Amino acid sequence: MKLIGSLTSPYVRKVRIVFLEKKVDVDLEIDNVWAADTKITQSNPLGKVPCLILDDGEAIYDSRVIAEYADALSPVSKLIPADNRERATVKTWEALADGVLDASILARLEMTWKPEDQRSSAWIDRQTEKIQNSLRQMSELLGGNAWCHSNQMTLADISVGCALGYLLFRFPNIKWQAQYPNLDRLYEKLLQRSSFIETEPPKA
Structure with a gap:
């Protein structure tokens, strides 16, 4: 999986922390959404990070969706209750x-x-x-x-x-x-x- 984001975005930080707490590996691809040469819209038409690219190429966004998806990938450190x-x-x-x-x-x-x-x-x-x-x-x-x-x-x-x-x-x-x-x-x-x-x- 690949996570498109920046080092200063707090939304990106949130999902990076979730992946780390879940002990799930994900590659971080840095992209500046404010730059003229940004490529984020190729994955997320809203032009926002974070955007998670799954192994099959499907894109998932935004941070709330990605965090919930990541929490279900591993039984380690359950972050969202089932109840x-x-x-x-x-x-x-x-x-x-x-x-x-x-x-x-x-x-x-x-x-x-x-x-x-x-x-x-x-x-x-x-x-x-x-x-x-x-x-x-x-x-x-x-x-x-x-x-x-x-x-x-x-x-x-x-x-x-x-x-x-x-x-x-x-x-x-x-x-x-x-x-x-x-x-x-x-x-x-x-x-x-x-x-x-x-x-x-x-x-x-």
Whole structure:
């Protein structure tokens, strides 16, 4: 299998972590979707990463679909519960974390793609509000628990960890660590795992 992605995309990082936790080998093919010579649309007409190319050539996207597919490939480290209610809870956590990423990227594009005099501060504020609301909800849901769901790491924790890591990477001005110490404890615990260490985005 081949995973098309980038080293800085938090969505790609999420599925890379899933594959590592599942101990399933997948080749990473780097592609810059913003470059003129990108080839991603040959595999995903939406022009987004990650995109998983199966051995028979079929393409699977987006990150939520790939993560669920990967979790079923190996019995190691079951990340999505089989029980329907528990499964929905974990997937809701994933949706919440992905929503933080969606809002973050929309705000970043507004700030980096447009000249300063054409940027919409109202749009950036709207996305920032989504991020803040979601962080507050994450903290309330986590409470004093060691993990987002149940007594072991699931896809919920991976998704949250990738979202928190992306905020530190691109939005260090959002001081979520001081505001939500329980999220910080979870994040620091995740950072000790080899899957998170191996997928840390480049600093430059």
